[in-house]
Amino acid sequence: MINALISKKDLNIEKSIDWAMKDSAGCLSVFVGRVRPKTNKKKVKYLKYEVYETMAIEEMKKIAQKASSRWNIDRILIHHRTGIVKVGEVPVVIVVSAEHRKDAMSACRYLIDTLKSTVPIWKKEVFNDGEKWVFSHA
Amino acid sequence: MKVKVLAFGIAKEIIKKDTINLELKAGVKVSDLKLILEECYPGLKKTAFLLAVNNSYVSNRKSIKSGDEIAIIPPTSGG
Numbered sequence: 001m002i003n004a005l006i007s008k009k010d011l012n013i014e015k016s017i018d019w020a021m022k023d024s025a026g027c028l029s030v031f032v033g034r035v036r037p038k039t040n041k042k043k044v045k046y047l048k049y050e051v052y053e054t055m056a057i058e059e060m061k062k063i064a065q066k067a068s069s070r071w072n073i074d075r076i077l078i079h080h081r082t083g084i085v086k087v088g089e090v091p092v093v094i095v096v097s098a099e100h101r102k103d104a105m106s107a108c109r110y111l112i113d114t115l116k117s118t119v120p121i122w123k124k125e126v127f128n129d130g131e132k133w134v135f136s137h138a
Numbered sequence: 139m140k141v142k143v144l145a146f147g148i149a150k151e152i153i154k155k156d157t158i159n160l161e162l163k164a165g166v167k168v169s170d171l172k173l174i175l176e177e178c179y180p181g182l183k184k185t186a187f188l189l190a191v192n193n194s195y196v197s198n199r200k201s202i203k204s205g206d207e208i209a210i211i212p213p214t215s216g217g
Contacts, residue, residue: 033217049216052146052209055193056216080216092217112217120190120209121216122147133148134215 002068003077004060006053011079011093020075025097029104031112033092035085044087045126051082052120059119067096067110071103078111080121091123139164139204143175149210152181162202169198171208187212 003019013032020028035047064076077095085091094111098104115121123134143158150156162171168189176182188195190209191202202208 050147050150051216052144052190052211055190055209058193116217117214118195119216120146120211120214122212123215124147133212135213 001075002061002064003075003079004057004064005079006051006056006082007079008081008083011081011090013090013093016077016079016093016095020077020095020097022097023074024099025074026099027097027101027104029096029098029101029108031092031094031108032090033112035087035089035091037087039125042127045128046084046086047091048084048124048126048131049080049082049091050122050124051080053082055120056080060115063111063114063118066114067107070110071098071107072100073098073103073107076107076111078115080115080119082121139202141202141204141206141208143171144207144209146210147212148185149182149187149212152185153179153210164204166202167198168196168200168202171202172198175210182210185212 060078074097079093081091094108096104096108125132125134139162141160141162145153145156188211190211191206
């Protein structure tokens with residue numbers, strides 16, 4: 001089962017975990033992103049995300065399907081913010097449930113790495129004295 | 139034929155618009171459209187970008203059809 005969402009509001013980590021704590025799951029692997037206060041020692045004011053929503057949802061489902069075909073997975077949740085996300089807030093949550101930890105952890109890592117390079121989402125770092133588009137650190 | 143081109147991220151800033159409506163000859167391929175866009179908006183030559191057609195990444199050889207929704211996808215940076 002796949003749960004993909006682009007949201008203008010705060011992401012709820014607890015509810016995301018609850019959604020995956022079902023069926024035959026024996027474990028969950030969770031990735032939570034956080035807006036860090038500094039980038040290359042420079043203070044970040046906030047991040048501004050832009051998302052091509054229809055395609056982003058399609059791509060999230062595609063990478064989730066790929067993960068499901070590669071590992072023995074129960075549920076996959078991928079939630080991502082759009083718009084302004086402040087320092088300390090959560091821009092992305094990924095939860096993978098599986099019977100066994102190796103599958104859950106491998107799939108979770110694959111999902112966040114692939115999301116960064118293929119899902120059409122762009123982030124801009126806004127500083128006190130300017131702003132800059134970020135290009136994938138893949 | 140008419141197609142809609144959406145621009146995102148740095149491409150939107152270069153073009154200064156989020157949507158362009160183009161009139162193209164029939165049979166134009168994705169690779170041709172990339173060159174047309176770079177000719178109309180030379181700033182695009184400064185960034186790498188892919189074109190998506192109807193919400194999917196496609197090969198450069200794909201032919202574009204009337205009514206397709208094209209999107210300019212500069213390097214992504216989600217997460």
